[in-house]
Amino acid sequence: MQPISAIGKGQAGYTLLEILVVLILMGFIGTLAFPAFFRNEEKLAIGKIEDTIRNDWEKLQREAMAGKMNHTVTFDGYGYSFEIGEAEIRRSFQNYNFTWTIPEQGEETESNATVTRSGANLTFNPDGSCSAGEWGWETLRFRGVMRINDDGTMEWRYERK
Numbered sequence: 001m002q003p004i005s006a007i008g009k010g011q012a013g014y015t016l017l018e019i020l021v022v023l024i025l026m027g028f029i030g031t032l033a034f035p036a037f038f039r040n041e042e043k044l045a046i047g048k049i050e051d052t053i054r055n056d057w058e059k060l061q062r063e064a065m066a067g068k069m070n071h072t073v074t075f076d077g078y079g080y081s082f083e084i085g086e087a088e089i090r091r092s093f094q095n096y097n098f099t100w101t102i103p104e105q106g107e108e109t110e111s112n113a114t115v116t117r118s119g120a121n122l123t124f125n126p127d128g129s130c131s132a133g134e135w136g137w138e139t140l141r142f143r144g145v146m147r148i149n150d151d152g153t154m155e156w157r158y159e160r161k
Helices: 016-067
Strands: 071-075 079-084 087-092 099-101 114-116 119-124 133-138 142-148 154-160
Touching: 016 071, 016 079, 016 087, 016 119, 016 142, 016 154, 119 133
Parallel strands: none
Antiparallel strands: 071 079, 071 119, 079 087, 099 133, 114 119, 133 142, 142 154
16 A cells, blocks of 8 residues: 555545544544533533622622611522612523522521512621521532521532532
8 A cells, every 4th residue: 555645646635534534533522522611611600600699799798787778689580689779780690591499489498588479588687697598509510509697608509410
Protein backbone atom coordinates (compact mmCIF):
# COMPACT_ATOMS: atom_id res chain seq x y z
CA MET A 1 0.00 0.00 0.00
CA GLN A 2 1.34 3.42 -0.93
CA PRO A 3 1.41 6.37 1.47
CA ILE A 4 -1.20 8.98 0.67
CA SER A 5 1.44 11.50 -0.37
CA ALA A 6 2.69 9.07 -3.02
CA ILE A 7 -0.72 8.72 -4.68
CA GLY A 8 -1.15 10.82 -7.77
CA LYS A 9 1.34 13.45 -8.79
CA GLY A 10 2.39 14.80 -5.39
CA GLN A 11 -1.17 15.32 -4.14
CA ALA A 12 -1.78 14.87 -0.42
CA GLY A 13 -5.12 14.30 1.26
CA TYR A 14 -7.25 12.10 3.46
CA THR A 15 -9.27 9.14 2.33
CA LEU A 16 -12.99 8.98 2.87
CA LEU A 17 -12.47 6.23 5.43
CA GLU A 18 -10.09 8.36 7.49
CA ILE A 19 -12.52 11.28 7.48
CA LEU A 20 -15.40 9.00 8.57
CA VAL A 21 -13.34 7.54 11.43
CA VAL A 22 -12.50 11.05 12.69
CA LEU A 23 -16.15 12.15 12.47
CA ILE A 24 -17.33 9.05 14.36
CA LEU A 25 -14.73 9.65 17.09
CA MET A 26 -15.76 13.31 17.37
CA GLY A 27 -19.40 12.27 17.69
CA PHE A 28 -18.58 9.75 20.39
CA ILE A 29 -16.53 12.29 22.37
CA GLY A 30 -19.35 14.83 21.98
CA THR A 31 -21.94 12.45 23.42
CA LEU A 32 -19.73 12.06 26.50
CA ALA A 33 -18.83 15.75 26.90
CA PHE A 34 -22.14 17.56 26.27
CA PRO A 35 -24.12 16.15 29.24
CA ALA A 36 -21.31 17.13 31.60
CA PHE A 37 -21.23 20.60 30.03
CA PHE A 38 -24.98 21.15 30.52
CA ARG A 39 -24.86 19.78 34.08
CA ASN A 40 -22.09 22.28 34.91
CA GLU A 41 -24.04 25.06 33.22
CA GLU A 42 -27.05 24.24 35.40
CA LYS A 43 -24.86 24.23 38.55
CA LEU A 44 -23.64 27.70 37.60
CA ALA A 45 -27.24 28.88 37.19
CA ILE A 46 -28.15 27.43 40.62
CA GLY A 47 -25.17 29.27 42.12
CA LYS A 48 -26.33 32.51 40.51
CA ILE A 49 -29.85 32.03 41.90
CA GLU A 50 -28.44 31.34 45.37
CA ASP A 51 -26.27 34.49 45.23
CA THR A 52 -29.23 36.61 44.12
CA ILE A 53 -31.42 35.29 46.95
CA ARG A 54 -28.67 35.77 49.57
CA ASN A 55 -28.09 39.36 48.43
CA ASP A 56 -31.82 40.13 48.50
CA TRP A 57 -32.22 38.60 51.98
CA GLU A 58 -29.30 40.59 53.38
CA LYS A 59 -30.68 43.79 51.84
CA LEU A 60 -34.18 43.12 53.20
CA GLN A 61 -32.82 42.39 56.66
CA ARG A 62 -30.82 45.66 56.66
CA GLU A 63 -33.82 47.60 55.33
CA ALA A 64 -36.12 46.12 57.98
CA MET A 65 -33.70 47.03 60.77
CA ALA A 66 -32.97 50.52 59.42
CA GLY A 67 -36.57 51.41 58.64
CA LYS A 68 -38.00 49.79 61.78
CA MET A 69 -40.67 48.05 59.72
CA ASN A 70 -41.42 44.57 58.44
CA HIS A 71 -40.53 43.55 54.89
CA THR A 72 -42.37 40.60 53.38
CA VAL A 73 -41.27 38.32 50.55
CA THR A 74 -43.98 36.51 48.60
CA PHE A 75 -43.01 33.34 46.75
CA ASP A 76 -44.68 32.07 43.60
CA GLY A 77 -43.88 29.06 41.44
CA TYR A 78 -40.85 30.51 39.64
CA GLY A 79 -39.51 33.25 41.90
CA TYR A 80 -40.47 35.80 44.51
CA SER A 81 -41.30 39.47 44.98
CA PHE A 82 -40.87 42.08 47.69
CA GLU A 83 -41.15 45.83 48.20
CA ILE A 84 -38.55 48.29 49.38
CA GLY A 85 -40.06 51.72 49.77
CA GLU A 86 -42.12 52.45 46.67
CA ALA A 87 -40.25 49.94 44.51
CA GLU A 88 -41.59 46.44 43.95
CA ILE A 89 -38.84 44.02 43.07
CA ARG A 90 -39.75 40.82 41.24
CA ARG A 91 -37.30 37.96 40.73
CA SER A 92 -38.17 35.19 38.30
CA PHE A 93 -35.93 32.21 37.61
CA GLN A 94 -38.22 30.56 35.06
CA ASN A 95 -35.60 30.83 32.31
CA TYR A 96 -33.42 28.48 34.42
CA ASN A 97 -36.27 25.92 34.64
CA PHE A 98 -36.30 26.69 38.38
CA THR A 99 -39.49 26.11 40.36
CA TRP A 100 -40.32 26.44 44.05
CA THR A 101 -42.22 23.73 45.88
CA ILE A 102 -44.79 25.88 47.66
CA PRO A 103 -47.18 24.36 50.19
CA GLU A 104 -50.87 24.67 49.36
CA GLN A 105 -53.03 26.95 51.47
CA GLY A 106 -54.04 25.16 54.64
CA GLU A 107 -51.35 22.52 54.25
CA GLU A 108 -49.47 21.70 57.44
CA THR A 109 -45.86 22.85 57.36
CA GLU A 110 -43.04 22.60 59.87
CA SER A 111 -42.15 26.27 59.43
CA ASN A 112 -43.40 29.48 60.95
CA ALA A 113 -43.82 31.01 57.50
CA THR A 114 -47.24 32.24 56.50
CA VAL A 115 -48.98 30.29 53.74
CA THR A 116 -51.35 32.32 51.59
CA ARG A 117 -53.31 31.67 48.44
CA SER A 118 -50.55 33.10 46.21
CA GLY A 119 -47.77 31.18 47.90
CA ALA A 120 -45.65 31.33 51.01
CA ASN A 121 -44.54 34.57 52.65
CA LEU A 122 -41.34 35.28 54.50
CA THR A 123 -41.22 38.33 56.80
CA PHE A 124 -38.08 40.18 57.89
CA ASN A 125 -38.64 42.01 61.20
CA PRO A 126 -37.06 45.25 62.52
CA ASP A 127 -35.17 43.34 65.24
CA GLY A 128 -33.24 41.41 62.56
CA SER A 129 -35.25 38.21 62.96
CA CYS A 130 -37.49 36.68 60.36
CA SER A 131 -40.15 34.02 60.02
CA ALA A 132 -38.23 30.79 59.65
CA GLY A 133 -39.21 28.48 56.85
CA GLU A 134 -38.10 25.86 54.41
CA TRP A 135 -38.79 25.93 50.69
CA GLY A 136 -38.04 23.14 48.28
CA TRP A 137 -37.01 23.85 44.70
CA GLU A 138 -36.23 21.95 41.50
CA THR A 139 -34.50 22.40 38.18
CA LEU A 140 -34.21 19.88 35.34
CA ARG A 141 -31.41 17.86 36.96
CA PHE A 142 -31.28 19.04 40.59
CA ARG A 143 -33.54 19.42 43.61
CA GLY A 144 -32.82 21.28 46.79
CA VAL A 145 -33.98 23.10 49.88
CA MET A 146 -33.60 26.69 51.01
CA ARG A 147 -33.93 27.04 54.77
CA ILE A 148 -34.34 30.41 56.43
CA ASN A 149 -33.46 30.45 60.13
CA ASP A 150 -35.02 32.69 62.79
CA ASP A 151 -31.99 34.99 62.67
CA GLY A 152 -32.40 35.51 58.91
CA THR A 153 -29.48 33.35 57.85
CA MET A 154 -30.01 31.11 54.86
CA GLU A 155 -28.95 27.52 54.27
CA TRP A 156 -28.91 26.25 50.68
CA ARG A 157 -28.58 22.55 49.90
CA TYR A 158 -29.09 20.60 46.71
CA GLU A 159 -28.42 17.27 45.09
CA ARG A 160 -28.71 15.66 41.72
CA LYS A 161 -32.10 14.04 40.97
